[in-house]
Amino acid sequence: MLTIGLTGGIGSGKSTVAKILAGLGAPSFDADKVGHEIYLPGTPAYHDVIAAFGQGIVAPDGTIDRKKLGPIVFADPAQLKRLEAIVHPRMFERMRQMVAEMRARGVTAPIVIEAAILIEAHWQPLFDEIWLVVAPREKVVQRVEAERGLKPEQTEARIKAQLSDEERRKHATIVIDNSGTLEELRAKVEKLWDELLVRNRK
Numbered sequence: 001m002l003t004i005g006l007t008g009g010i011g012s013g014k015s016t017v018a019k020i021l022a023g024l025g026a027p028s029f030d031a032d033k034v035g036h037e038i039y040l041p042g043t044p045a046y047h048d049v050i051a052a053f054g055q056g057i058v059a060p061d062g063t064i065d066r067k068k069l070g071p072i073v074f075a076d077p078a079q080l081k082r083l084e085a086i087v088h089p090r091m092f093e094r095m096r097q098m099v100a101e102m103r104a105r106g107v108t109a110p111i112v113i114e115a116a117i118l119i120e121a122h123w124q125p126l127f128d129e130i131w132l133v134v135a136p137r138e139k140v141v142q143r144v145e146a147e148r149g150l151k152p153e154q155t156e157a158r159i160k161a162q163l164s165d166e167e168r169r170k171h172a173t174i175v176i177d178n179s180g181t182l183e184e185l186r187a188k189v190e191k192l193w194d195e196l197l198v199r200n201r202k
Contacts, residue, residue, distance in 0.1 A: 001103060001108055001110070001111075001200060002110040002111075002128040002129060002196065002199060002200045003099055003110070003111045003113065003126065003127050003128050003129075004026075004110055004111065004112045004113070004127060004128070004129050004130075004131055004196070005113055005115055005118045005123065005124070005126065005127035005129070005130045005131070006018055006021070006112055006113065006114045006115065006131045006133070007114075007115055007116060007117075007118040007119065007130060007131070007132055007133070007168065007172075008116070008132055008133035008134060008135075008168070009116075009134075009140070009159060009162050009163075009165060009168075010116075010140065010144060010155065010158050010159060010162065011135065011139075011140035011141070011143040011144040011147075011155065012133040012134055012135045012140065012178060013133050013135055013143070013178040013185060014114060014116070014133040015114065016178075016182070016185065017131070017133050017176060017178070017185070017189055018030070018112065018114040020185070020186055020189045020190070021112050021189060021193060022112075024189075024190065024193045025109060026109060026110060026111070026112045026193070027102055027107050027109055027111050027112070028111065028112040028113065028114065029095075029098065029113060029114075030113075030114045030115075031091060031095065031113055031114060031115035031116070031117070031118070031123075032114075032116070034091050034094050034095055034098070035087060035091055036066075037094070038087055038090050038091055038094060039064050039086075039087065040063065041062050041063060044090070045086055045087060045090050046064065048086045049064055049069070049083065049086055049087075050064070052082055052083070052086060053069060053072055053073075053079075053083070056068060057069045057072070069083070084121070088117075088121040088122075088123075091121070091123075092121070092123050092126060095113060095123070095126060096126055099111055099113075099126070108200075109197075109200070110196050110197070110200045113126070113127070118130065119163055119167070119168055119171050120163055124171060129173040129174065129196075130171055130172050130173050130174075131172065131173065131174045131175075131176060131192070132165070132168050132169060132171075132172035132174070132175045132176065133176045133178050134165050134168075134169075134175060134176070134177060134178065135177075135178040135179055136179050137159070139178075139179060140155065140159065141155045141156070144158075174192060176188060176189065176192070
């Protein structure tokens with residue numbers, strides 16, 4: 001019973017691939033959402049994040065205000081590392097627990113976890129295979145502008161801040177080239193899913 005880590009840079013189309021896989025019947029979840037739950041009030045990470053960054057990041061309703069936390073950690077690499085040291089190991093444990101719970105409920109299909117920072121966070125041990133979605137830089141810039149309204153220079157800055165696709169490829173089991181149309185991508189993903197189901201039965 002295989003667990004697949006799905007990763008890729010901004011605008012690569014990994015969320016589209018995740019949607020296609022979910023439509024084909026893949027039980028799946030997004031690591032981002034797990035990350036948001038990790039420091040909800042009452043969790044151990046909640047207290048650790050406040051201890052690290054101060055009461056100023058707490059919203060009136062008691063939750064951690066990501067709009068206040070964001071500028072602190074993104075302005076200073078050392079602060080970002082500090083946050084990641086608190087959150088990433090707990091996310092890993094929570095995702096491992098979620099996979100175990102799904103298996104305990106009788107899920108035998110390959111489980112897909114979409115995780116943009118899979119490699120940076122060293123979550124590879126959680127997965128049997130890592131699927132990487134890549135796209136040409138000009139496509140990425142166009143896509144992000146159309147979907148998120150970011151200017152090309154903003155997208156370029158985000159791409160530079162991320163791990164390169166060359167580095168990601170070193171960790172990937174399968175690389176999905178998303179340089180074509182949505183139909184072409186769907187056809188590729190459907191073929192990969194069929195092949196995965198065969199491996200999953202072995």
